[in-house]
Amino acid sequence: MSIWDGVKGQSQVLGCLQTLVDSNRLSHAYMLLGPSGVGKRRVAKTVAAALACQNAGCGDCRECKEAVSGSHRNILTIEPSGRQIRIEQIRETQRWLSIDPGRNTWRVVIIDPAESMGSAAANALLKSLEEPPPNVVFFLLVEVDGALPATVRSRCQLLRMNLLPDKTIEEILESEGASPAEAKKWAPTAAGHADRALALFRDDEAKDWRETFFSQLASLGSSSAARDRLVELSTEYISDRASKAESEVLDQAAEAEEFLKGARGSGLKTQIKENSSRAKDRASSEAAVEICDLVGSWYRDMAVFAESADVSTLRNQDVAGLVKGAALNSADSAGALMAVAEASGILGYNVRETEIFESLFLRLSHLRR
Numbered sequence: 275m276s277i278w279d280g281v282k283g284q285s286q287v288l289g290c291l292q293t294l295v296d297s298n299r300l301s302h303a304y305m306l307l308g309p310s311g312v313g314k315r316r317v318a319k320t321v322a323a324a325l326a327c328q329n330a331g332c333g334d335c336r337e338c339k340e341a342v343s344g345s346h347r348n349i350l351t352i353e354p355s356g357r358q359i360r361i362e363q364i365r366e367t368q369r370w371l372s373i374d375p376g377r378n379t380w381r382v383v384i385i386d387p388a389e390s391m392g393s394a395a396a397n398a399l400l401k402s403l404e405e406p407p408p409n410v411v412f413f414l415l416v417e418v419d420g421a422l423p424a425t426v427r428s429r430c431q432l433l434r435m436n437l438l439p440d441k442t443i444e445e446i447l448e449s450e451g452a453s454p455a456e457a458k459k460w461a462p463t464a465a466g467h468a469d470r471a472l473a474l475f476r477d478d479e480a481k482d483w484r485e486t487f488f489s490q491l492a493s494l495g496s497s498s499a500a501r502d503r504l505v506e507l508s509t510e511y512i513s514d515r516a517s518k519a520e521s522e523v524l525d526q527a528a529e530a531e532e533f534l535k536g537a538r539g540s541g542l543k544t545q546i547k548e549n550s551s552r553a554k555d556r557a558s559s560e561a562a563v564e565i566c567d568l569v570g571s572w573y574r575d576m577a578v579f580a581e582s583a584d585v586s587t588l589r590n591q592d593v594a595g596l597v598k599g600a601a602l603n604s605a606d607s608a609g610a611l612m613a614v615a616e617a618s619g620i621l622g623y624n625v626r627e628t629e630i631f632e633s634l635f636l637r638l639s640h641l642r643r
């Protein structure tokens with residue numbers, strides 16, 4: 275299977291990039307704009323694989339496999355160190371790029387998420403974008419339009435990637451072994467983010483957590499019990515996701531250390547520590563966003579059900595019974611959705627997630643009397 279067939283649901287962006295690679299007209303910088311979980315990183319790695327492969331992205335050779343797994347020597351992924359991508363990381367990259375790897379060797383730099391560059395880092399990067407080294411492609415992965423300085427943005431070709439339609443997520447689930455019925459059930463819950471649907475399909479604990487969470491939402495009212503439990507469930511979910519992400523990095527690092535035994539690279543320990551705390555931060559902010567989306571989807575279902583009394587249009591069909599039982603009028607659903615939108619807006623600022631969820635669930639409990 276060609277490497278170009280490996281990403282589902284982004285045929286427009288991929289088709290465009292494939293044509294450019296095949297005709298050797300690739301530009302030096304692309305901004306991939308789209309929400310999380312739509313395959314931005316995968317698209318960037320696909321191009322990187324096609325450039326590294328001797329056979330136009332066969333998907334089978336060592337170059338292709340290393341490009342996709344992220345271990346290829348000519349592909350560099352820059353992620354935030356702490357909350358930000360720092361200027362030192364950009365300078366290090368520029369030093370790496372200044373060493374000529376030999377004729378016709380392509381190198382790819384993936385900056386993910388590019389909006390986490392501070393202004394100093396963005397300015398440093400601008401120099402490379404203005405005077406790009408030969409045979410280098412930058413991919414700036416961005417979730418929010420307008421988050422990058424205009425000077426940086428104007429030096430990149432913009433490619434938009436949309437949320438995936440339910441149908442595509444169904445196909446992805448089926449290709450991972452889900453039955454058509456399962457695929458149909460879980461695809462709409464993911465609201466366009468394939469990664470969420472996959473996590474839910476693969477993990478029974480995640481399904482249980484979800485059911486508990488929704489049943490508490492359904493019983494949210496004047497007593498504080500459900501409210502406290504929701505805050506607890508949310509914070510547990512976030513810290514669980516964060517520690518999973520951290521231990522994944524530590525496991526990889528343990529392998530690397532084993533490999534380097536005897537010839538231990540200096541600074542490896544520091545690097546490992548940085549990488550794992552970065553992965554942890556990123557996973558916890560993604561999990562917090564996911565919880566806001568989940569609560570939003572519940573009240574969206576409430577509003578839809580109040581209008582149509584039709585369960586087939588619900589996003590969360592696995593809990594259709596709960597939605598029916600908790601039925602809320604449209605005005606209250608709208609108020610709830612507003613509260614959720616406001617909470618989402620505060621995420622990412624320097625406020626503890628627990629506090630955000632405490633006040634969100636408090637507001638929501640007032641709506642339901």
Ligand SMILES: [Zn+2]
Nearest residue numbers: 327332335338
């Ligand atoms: Zn190949």
